Amino acid sequence: MSEWCGWREATERALYGPDGFYTRSGGPGPAGHFRTSVHVSPRYADAVATLLRRVDTALGHPDELAVVDVGAGRGELLTGVLAALPDEVGARVRPYAVERAARPEGLDPRIEWRDGLPAPGSLTGLLFANEWLDNVPVDVVETDADGVPRRVLVRADGTERLGEPVDGADAEWLRRWWTPPLGPYEPAPGATAAPGGTASGPTLATPDHVPAPAPGLRAEIGRPRDAAWARAVRTLRAGLAVAADYAHDRADRPLFGTLTGFREGREVRPVPDGSCDITAHVALDACAGPSAELLSQRAALHALGVSGRRPPLALASTDPAAYVRALSSAGAAAELTDPAGLGGFGWLLQPVGEACRGLLTP
Template identity: 80%
Template structure:
């Protein structure tokens, strides 16, 4: 692995997706071995996505083939969970796609089409779901020098950084539009332009339906002044060293990614509207059905974790309809409103 200075975008790409990258290394444990996403917290998350897919199916008039595209599929955990929770009439028409650079895991449901890249533009009708994918799309990092000039941050494979040349061109335009604090000395920013492009391409996979991204996120009015670039290894936050030994991630400027018809929500609001709530079961159930009470109590605890406004519930959901049919797929719930967390 080279020790030459690189921009963070190239360094992340190599460290995450290169021949010996964190996500592509043969025989590795996959993301679940290093961090816990909403998918891993509880089957309730897959159940909520299944509910959403059923709403999309109904809005589209129950097409003969209904696509479910999981972008950044990991080891296929979300797709497996959703397929196990669909009504038979829907499941019989679902065509599931896993988009993931890692090799197909053994024993995966044979119905799942495993792909290293997105399907062709405009080729599918249904639901595209990207859970914690955009935060791993490589991007450049900038830091403002003592004179207030945003400069590109260069990095070596051991994590050592130095400031490079000034940010210019389209990246400078993106900073000026989307990162209000840029220009203040000492401020760091992640330039989200590659994520905007990646999401726009993902949305174009659909000729009709709904595209959803769920991720760590922030808005223009509350960008973190020192950026969010970090690493994860074996469940712990670590220094982001681009040598393939750890996950490297940064929160997503979802408002920059959003198309004109998109809605931004908190995960708490989205999951509540999809039937995931952390209410405790009635105590009387403990007397009439002790085992049922324990199961309900466990589900309530998992739902509370998924919707915790100080944790996973604060995630951003970018909900973008493609075509008019699904434009109101989530509007009937009063909790679905603009991102307010």
């Protein structure tokens, strides 16, 4: 790819093309480049299994209970969830892994491996998307010297330049969901320039002006993620859909965007040549539909029984091996719930139907 194109198109090729980062055969898969909550500890899969059991109870123990892992990697989360379920529930569970990469060898034969979502309205149960939306490709915009948001164009070597101004539905999304707003700037009627400023700059001298964005601000246009999440939720006839991801909300959008890359455990410059993961934080509040609930991973996991509380010291005297196991488990739980790390991730819970509302309410 030597030509210029938007980041959304470039990322699609780099991640999911014929020799993309996620689709190429062989290698360690995503786990060889970065750790997700799934890889930190089996307690994460245990928590998802607990949530699945709550969904099962809320739905009245259906004869077939679906669990859909969107962005399944190598199937690690589903493998852990199935291992954590009691036999009575496991016998009714139908697990689906949605992933564009080929099915890994040795995967539990009960897991149905798919490269796309099941049909809309076809399943009853839990849909879980762990760090999936951050890899749904999006376009990037940057404000020019006049504060006008323009699409950022990129080549395969990562070189960038500014393209055309943002317009249409993308501009409307920016106006609605990004603060400071990065929609096309129009001075207020009758605005005049303050000393040292211009009518297109950020220092207009009228009480009702709308300041133009400063030059160099960046944002990711989340409309493709909104659409992808809405399609995922529609898979369910009844149940609960959950997205867990790097996230920010409208009141705290980053001024310079979050687009980045990962390779071999390190954060690197995002280069859309297939050599690294390309990711950006998710505006989960824009994805949320009616009756959705937004909370931190720390709060969600606490509600599912995951705690980093250390075991009582007395256990070290009576059962040293059990104490060491409990201490290790507490350490992993602390990492999963650390508010400055994985615990600061966002969880978006979207019930489908009335039965699965409030399943994480204390």
